[in-house]
Amino acid sequence: MSTDDSHVQHTWNLTRAADGDEIHIELWTDGYSVRVDGGDGEDSEGGKTAVDELIAKYEAAGYRQTRDYPVNDPQPAIDADAAEESTEPDGKPDACPECGSPVEFEPRYVTDVREGDAWLCTGCRWGRFVTA
Ligand SMILES: [Zn+2]
Structure with a gap:
């Protein structure tokens, strides 16, 4: 595992209470590469839509999202609202x-x-x- 995360835009962590299993999902800064560590280990090129689908799939399988955080998010979502207001x-x-x-x-x-x-x-x- 590399500690260089400059290619990562956002990560999501999920855990399953039943056995403590963990899944780590990364969305890369290219906007479409999705890497899954754990679970089915099924990578994707579907961007945020694929991430949402993966999270929904694993939540249905008993996992819960424990945290998600921006690593190199180009634009936090909150900026859109501020621009609208102004x-x-x-x-x-x-x-x-x-x-x-x-x-x-x-x-x-x-x-x-x-x-x-x-x-x-x-x-x-x-x-x-x-x-x-
Ligand atoms: Zn009036």
């Missing part, structure tokens, strides 16, 4: 001036006359285009 501009109205319902951000809202980012009432559908 697309909402400042100046969101506290409530709809017509009916007082909460207002939500609607990117690329389309009406008969124009298209653009807008604030939309969740109640009466009052709307106002975001002005920069």
